[in-house]
Amino acid sequence: MDVDLEAVLEAKKAQYKSIEVRKDVELQYDVGNLLATDLNPLDHHAMKSRRDEYLKGLARDNTQLLINKIWQLPVEKADGMILVELPTPSTVLPREKPIPKPKGLTAWETFAKAKGIKNRKRSRMVFDESGQEWKPRWGYKRVDDPKDKWMIEIPDRADPYEDYFEKQAEEKKEKIAKNEYKRLKNISRTQKGGRLKAPLPPPLTKDMSKYQLTHALGKAKEATASIGKFTKSLPDEPVPKRAKKTQVGPVAGDMAAERKKNLEILSSVTKRKEVVDAEKAANRHMAQEQRSKRQKQQSEGVFSKGIKPKKTQPKNRGRGRGGKNRK
Incomplete structure (x- = not known):
């Protein structure tokens, strides 16, 4: 049975699209970022x-053009793999966060820089004079082990x-605590420059x-060590209103208190007599x-327009202090 190899190859080739893509306007490439516009x-x-078919075809064509551009770069082979070094x-691209600032120098680093002291790596092994052998500086079987x-x-x-062992x-x-204190002090010294400061209040104007003046006065009073507890008040100054703290019961724990509260609610609901203030x-x-x-008086006409209440005259009208008429 004869097999037409050309027909088989053509059928296999028809399953895949061509790597040659034509565009009216050439794409803009940034191969370093694997970007094509x-x-x-x-x-x-x-x-x-x-829509979906068109977008998939467009994405496929543009990706093929980007891959063709990558294959134009110099290729290297290492460990049976093909490698391509991308250009700059x-x-x-914008960063999500600013570039981190360099950490400040510690007290020892500042001193070493001023004196010109260079950091030298310490050797792990140290010669023990008593045993006449090399021992590790730290760890198991270290030199000058206090257990020995x-x-x-x-x-x-x-x-x-x-007791000198306890001493x-x-x-x-004490040495460990001192080193920890120095470490924390170095951290606080390096972070002091980047610490956020409290915002200043707006300046007072005419x-x-x-409401703004009262609010500013209240904030100024609370800006003390006691949060305004011992701040003197001005004469005739109203007491500031503060929000009441509502006590929220625990979700779980005191079952007796919860049972008592539920029984009180149930008894108040099922009570026959209403609670009257x-x-x-x-x-x-x-x-x-x-x-x-008032409605009865209005209906009888006591306060109607025709009837007016009589005005009573004062007894000493037109008289002086002694009640006599002025001449």
Whole structure:
């Protein structure tokens, strides 16, 4: 059976699109950023009729052009892989955050820079004079391990009853605490320059309203160590209104208190007699009586336009202090 190889190759080739893509306007490339910009106008008719198919074809063609541009770069082979060194990017991309500032120098780095001291890496192994062998500076079987010192020589004019092992342990703790304090001090010194300061209040002007002046006065009073607790008040100054703190009960925990609260709510709902505010009811009753009395007087015509109440004249009208008429 004869097989037509050319037909098989053509059929296989027809499954894949050609790597040659033609554009009316050539794309703008930034191979360093793997970026290609297509300035050709879109086909609006194709966008409306077959949007997804048109966009997929456009993305495929532009990606093929970018890959063709990458294959034009010099190629290297390493470990059975083909590598391409991308050129320097030409498009400046914006950063999400500003460039981090360099960290400040610590106290030791400042001193070493002033004195010209260069940092030299310490060797890990140290020669032990007592054992005449090389031992690590730290870690397992290190030199001058305090566990190996089972005896401490008491110096002259020293207290022979003092525990020098405990004294060494305390000195070690003090050194660790001192180093930690220095580390935190270096951190605070380096971060002092970038610390945010509190914003200043707006300056006082003649055009400020009463509310703005009162608000500024309240803020100035609270800007003390006691948050205005011991600040003296001006004469006839109103007491500032503060928001009441509402006490929120725990979500879970005191089951007895929660049960008592639920029973109180249930009893108030299922109670036959309504809870009446006596003072409020009395005030309403008095207001209702006054309203009905006023309506009754208006209906009888006491306050009508034709009838006016008589004006009573003062007894000592036209007289002096003694009640006599003036001449």
